[in-house]
Amino acid sequence: MKTQAMSERRKFILTMARAAGLAAMGGLVWSAYLDEATASSLLLRPPGAIKEEDFLATCIKCGLCVEACPYDTLVLAKPGDNKPLGTPFFIPREMPCYMCPDIPCVPVCPTGALNQASVTTDGKLDINIADMGVAVVDSKNCIAFWGIQCDACYRACPLLGQAITIEYSKNERTGKHAFMKPVVDSDFCTGCGLCEKACVTEKASIFILPREVALGRAGDYYIKGWDKEDEKRLENATSKTTTTELSKEKAVDSLNSNEDLY
Amino acid sequence: MKTLWNNYRYLILRRVTQISLLFLYFSANAWGWKILQGDLSSSLVFGVVPLSDPYAALQMLAAGALLATNLLIGAVIIATFYLIVGGRVFCSWVCPVNMITDAANYLRRKLQIDKLPSRQSVPRKMRYWVLALSLILSFIMGVTAFEFISPISMVHRGIIFGLGFGWAAMLIIFLFDLFVLKNGWCGHVCPLGGFYALVGNFSLIRVQHTEENCTLCMKCKVVCPEHQVLHMIGKESLPVLSGECTNCARCIEVCDDDALGFSLRKLAQNKKMGEKNENNN
Numbered sequence: 001m002k003t004q005a006m007s008e009r010r011k012f013i014l015t016m017a018r019a020a021g022l023a024a025m026g027g028l029v030w031s032a033y034l035d036e037a038t039a040s041s042l043l044l045r046p047p048g049a050i051k052e053e054d055f056l057a058t059c060i061k062c063g064l065c066v067e068a069c070p071y072d073t074l075v076l077a078k079p080g081d082n083k084p085l086g087t088p089f090f091i092p093r094e095m096p097c098y099m100c101p102d103i104p105c106v107p108v109c110p111t112g113a114l115n116q117a118s119v120t121t122d123g124k125l126d127i128n129i130a131d132m133g134v135a136v137v138d139s140k141n142c143i144a145f146w147g148i149q150c151d152a153c154y155r156a157c158p159l160l161g162q163a164i165t166i167e168y169s170k171n172e173r174t175g176k177h178a179f180m181k182p183v184v185d186s187d188f189c190t191g192c193g194l195c196e197k198a199c200v201t202e203k204a205s206i207f208i209l210p211r212e213v214a215l216g217r218a219g220d221y222y223i224k225g226w227d228k229e230d231e232k233r234l235e236n237a238t239s240k241t242t243t244t245e246l247s248k249e250k251a252v253d254s255l256n257s258n259e260d261l262y
Numbered sequence: 263m264k265t266l267w268n269n270y271r272y273l274i275l276r277r278v279t280q281i282s283l284l285f286l287y288f289s290a291n292a293w294g295w296k297i298l299q300g301d302l303s304s305s306l307v308f309g310v311v312p313l314s315d316p317y318a319a320l321q322m323l324a325a326g327a328l329l330a331t332n333l334l335i336g337a338v339i340i341a342t343f344y345l346i347v348g349g350r351v352f353c354s355w356v357c358p359v360n361m362i363t364d365a366a367n368y369l370r371r372k373l374q375i376d377k378l379p380s381r382q383s384v385p386r387k388m389r390y391w392v393l394a395l396s397l398i399l400s401f402i403m404g405v406t407a408f409e410f411i412s413p414i415s416m417v418h419r420g421i422i423f424g425l426g427f428g429w430a431a432m433l434i435i436f437l438f439d440l441f442v443l444k445n446g447w448c449g450h451v452c453p454l455g456g457f458y459a460l461v462g463n464f465s466l467i468r469v470q471h472t473e474e475n476c477t478l479c480m481k482c483k484v485v486c487p488e489h490q491v492l493h494m495i496g497k498e499s500l501p502v503l504s505g506e507c508t509n510c511a512r513c514i515e516v517c518d519d520d521a522l523g524f525s526l527r528k529l530a531q532n533k534k535m536g537e538k539n540e541n542n543n
Contacts, residue, residue, distance in 0.1 A: 023391050027399060030411070034403050037410055056405040057325035060318050060333065061415060062304035063423055067291050076419060078426025085410050086303075086419055110304045110312050111322070112330040 038084045044208055046074055046088050047130035048106040048114040059113040061086030065105035071098050092193020092208050099127045099158050099192050133191030133208040135184045142205040144181050147171045153182050153206045156198035163188040272511035279355050287422045302418050312336035317457040318409055324400035349462025353455050354510035358418050362432055363448045366439035386449055389456030396453050408453055445487045462505030466527045473499040475521035482513035
């Protein structure tokens with residue numbers, strides 16, 4: 001009777017151990033896949049999308065934004081797209097965001113992965129403050145930088161004169177023409193991608209990248225001292241003091257040391 | 263003709279339900295019909311009533327997402343609905359994968375693959391481990407773990423929004439169920455089925471067995487995708503109380519002896535209690 005009880009307990013423990021082992025192995029493969037599948041950073045989300053890491057936790061992949069989009073701009077990632085499966089994105093060169101004033105894709109989102117508040121000013125939907133990405137100009141391949149007159153992106157921009165401006169400079173090569181170079185102001189650019197769609201070069205020379213990918217960050221060390229607004233950043237600045245220990249040797253000693261020069 | 267209807271009435275109803283739901287979802291994306299928009303993860307009925315997958319909501323919670331009101335309302339509606347009609351009614355009446363696995367099962371019976379001796383026994387409890395694992399991984403990785411690999415969503419979204427390589431998921435499940443493991447996906451692995459099985463433990467509508475009518479033909483156990491829930495066949499007049507029963511009603515329609523039928527849980531339990539009392543007396 002006693003041995004019976006022992007074997008039951010042993011059986012239970014062994015069964016649990018086997019299940020735990022299987023779960024650990026399954027978990028390893030599963031998590032490795034998830035890590036890989038959600039790693040894509042070059043992805044343009046619909047307007048109002050929250051931070052990518054929160055987006056991946058919050059988007060339920062229902063496709064209501066896709067169905068609301070009147071231009072079929074938004075698509076859900078399919079198996080084989082190599083993007084986080086089932087999440088909405090758009091490829092501007094194929095179909096840009098036409099920046100509907102009523103932003104039909106955002107209020108339908110049931111989970112708040114597309115946050116209405118982030119595209120609202122004074123209680124009204126405002127697509128002009130959307131942040132889907134930011135346009136970047138490849139000045140080596142943009143023909144306007146060669147001196148050929150083209151302002152396709154500038155004309156296509158819904159925030160013409162704000163998000164894209166034309167900078168004039170003298171063409172020294174001909175001596176009598178002007179360069180008319182498109183310049184993007186990332187403060188205004190919404191990343192709608194109409195410029196990328198309009199670009200005349202074979203592969204677009206102005207294209208949209210996610211803001212975190214396209215832009216740098218000055219950090220708290222550099223403040224525009226002449227700008228009252230920018231000075232406010234000092235309030236949250238965190239300072240870290242680093243000390244480098246001074247060498248006790250004299251500078252001259254370095255000449256007499258037997259070490260190799262290089 | 264009448265026997266044909268009698269033997270397949272629920273199967274026909276289920277296929278009609280599954281296909282019309284798919285059609286309504288499809289038409290929302292294709293032609294802008296506003297009857298049923300979205301997909302099985304979250305939808306809008308007539309552009310007003312939100313519906314959401316409660317298991318997806320649970321994963322979002324584990325992943326640390328803030329749950330929006332609409333999502334919560336939708337998840338509560340769906341959870342309540344399946345609490346009443348039977349948790350895994352989703353599996354046999356709504357889920358598009360059901361058609362794939364039923365086809366595999368049918369072929370399995372026709373090709374007599376079941377007759378082959380199976381060496382490995384895989385516990386049906388595995389789905390609860392997968393369910394627990396999905397929540398743990400959601401918590402650790404901060405993403406909805408199952409939603410990113412779910413072949414159910416792949417197939418369902420594929421039909422509505424474009425398939426991509428989703429056909430591979432369909433094929434793999436079909437072949438897995440056909441050659442590797444009987445009721446492999448739906449009966450052993452699928453954590454969504456596991457979730458709805460847990461919900462179904464409390465649900466109202468039940469299959470009831472009447473032992474006096476049973477002739478022990480065992481047709482019900484042959485067609486049942488979760489045959490362990492039919493343990494009382496020919497032994498006792500009991501309701502099928504396991505949440506793993508999908509209420510697909512195949513057992514009811516293949517029974518020629520009126521030994522199986524739908525009943526409500528309360529009534530069924532009362533009857534059971536009554537019988538016990540009688541025995542005691």
